[in-house]
Amino acid sequence: MKDKNSSIDTKKAIVILSRATALVALFFIVIVGIFISSLFYSGKTVFNALAVIKETPTSSIPGVAKLSQIANVIIPEDHSWKAPDESTIPSGKEGDQIKYGKELIAHTAKYLGPKGTVLHMSNGMNCQNCHNEGGTKSFGFNYSAVKSTYPQFKARSNSIVSITGRINGCFQRSLNGVTLDTTSKEMRAMVAYMKWLGKDVAKGVKPKNSGIMKLPFLDRAADPLKGKAVFVKNCVSCHGKNGEGLIAPSGVEYIYPALWGKNSYNDGAGLYRITNFAGFVKNNMPFGVNYQHPILSDDESWDVAAFVNSQPRPHKDQSKDWKDISKKNIDFPFGPYVDQFSEKRHKYGPYQLIVKAQKNAK
Numbered sequence: 001m002k003d004k005n006s007s008i009d010t011k012k013a014i015v016i017l018s019r020a021t022a023l024v025a026l027f028f029i030v031i032v033g034i035f036i037s038s039l040f041y042s043g044k045t046v047f048n049a050l051a052v053i054k055e056t057p058t059s060s061i062p063g064v065a066k067l068s069q070i071a072n073v074i075i076p077e078d079h080s081w082k083a084p085d086e087s088t089i090p091s092g093k094e095g096d097q098i099k100y101g102k103e104l105i106a107h108t109a110k111y112l113g114p115k116g117t118v119l120h121m122s123n124g125m126n127c128q129n130c131h132n133e134g135g136t137k138s139f140g141f142n143y144s145a146v147k148s149t150y151p152q153f154k155a156r157s158n159s160i161v162s163i164t165g166r167i168n169g170c171f172q173r174s175l176n177g178v179t180l181d182t183t184s185k186e187m188r189a190m191v192a193y194m195k196w197l198g199k200d201v202a203k204g205v206k207p208k209n210s211g212i213m214k215l216p217f218l219d220r221a222a223d224p225l226k227g228k229a230v231f232v233k234n235c236v237s238c239h240g241k242n243g244e245g246l247i248a249p250s251g252v253e254y255i256y257p258a259l260w261g262k263n264s265y266n267d268g269a270g271l272y273r274i275t276n277f278a279g280f281v282k283n284n285m286p287f288g289v290n291y292q293h294p295i296l297s298d299d300e301s302w303d304v305a306a307f308v309n310s311q312p313r314p315h316k317d318q319s320k321d322w323k324d325i326s327k328k329n330i331d332f333p334f335g336p337y338v339d340q341f342s343e344k345r346h347k348y349g350p351y352q353l354i355v356k357a358q359k360n361a362k
């Protein structure tokens with residue numbers, strides 16, 4: 001009797017033990033499964049994690065590109081452009097010119113704004129307001145590709161544009177001003193600075209972290225009303241309730257630049273196109289964020305772009321632009337177009353069908 005009982009007990013113990021083992025194994029499988037799927041389905045997490053890894057020069061992770069494909073996020077192949085160290089600016093006249101160029105980019109208004117010491121030719125903004133960190137920030141409209149890709153053909157003007165021509169484009173549009181004499185000390189200094197920044201970039205190469213990271217299209221129109229809520233929550237504290245910005249007590253330069261109104265960029269500026277605005281804001285605003293640690297979602301970035309670019313701002317006569325209308329950017333908000341979509345549709349999207357129509361037109 002006793003023996004039989006104990007053999008039953010042993011069997012029971014074995015059954016319980018194996019069930020427990022199976023449960024523990026199952027538990028582990030589930031945990032590992034959740035972990036892996038969270039990695040794959042949260043594109044942002046993967047992106048941030050990998051971007052950080054890729055920025056570390058010592059590690060090269062095989063399979064990163066594959067992971068990025070699976071996670072369906074765009075991970076640029078190369079974040080490698082970094083501005084040369086300032087301590088390497090040559091001494092003497094050449095170096096002084098580069099340093100003056102940098103100063104002009106960072107504090108344009110001090111020299112060329114409404115109260116500028118050299119000329120009064122622009123609206124009080126600084127180039128750096130958009131070309132962040134003196135034009136050196138990853139995906140913050142940096143100048144890494146200027147030396148290597150200019151002069152270049154521009155569809156807007158239907159002509160070859162030089163560096164000075166491009167700088168004057170921003171003076172006339174982004175700074176709602178007039179052109180600067182291309183032989184002036186100031187123009188030559190800005191060009192010298194940009195050339196120094198891009199001195200190690202080979203001719204024709206556009207570093208992947210130049211310009212901005214364009215966001216994937218929404219499958220709806222960007223919504224100014226939703227954008228207003230984003231603005232109130234994330235932007236008002238610095239840029240003001242009416243987007244008016246905050247001028248320094250000296251009245252010379254802005255602490256926080258205006259986002260609309262008479263002191264802002266005009267409707268011919270690059271930032272007036274919402275793909276540019278959304279891509280810039282996502283990775284650079286609220287001030288302090290970068291592409292590795294954005295705060296706004298893609299939706300919020302598109303919507304706030306739609307809101308800000310629906311507010312009043314200076315107008316630029318663009319009747320002489322776009323000789324070839326088939327080359328207009330999809331988000332260029334002024335017709336005529338080669339496709340049948342309205343100005344409103346071009347301004348706010350959705351863009352998928354516009355892209356398709358333009359492809360078919362070619």
Ligand code: HEC
Binds near residue numbers: 170210
């Ligand atoms: C309101 C924002 C804004 C301000 C201020 C601004 N820019 Fe720009 N700039 C842009 C945008 C947007 C682009 C890119 C547009 C595009 O994609 O074609 C650009 C492009 C450029 C480029 C070409 C870069 C390249 O890689 O092709 C140069 C050079 C430039 N700006 C110089 C300047 C200078 C110099 C100033 C100051 C006098 C200035 N910008 C002020 C928004 C601005």
Ligand code: HEC
Binds near residue numbers: 285296
């Ligand atoms: C903590 C303050 C702060 C907050 C919050 C902030 N910004 Fe900015 N923003 C700045 C500063 C400062 C600059 C100029 C950067 C420079 O000169 O280095 C700037 C520049 C800009 C520019 C380019 C220059 C211009 O005036 O057109 C845009 C566009 C912009 N911000 C949009 C936004 C949006 C949209 C939000 C909200 C999502 C936002 N910012 C939140 C401080 C802020």
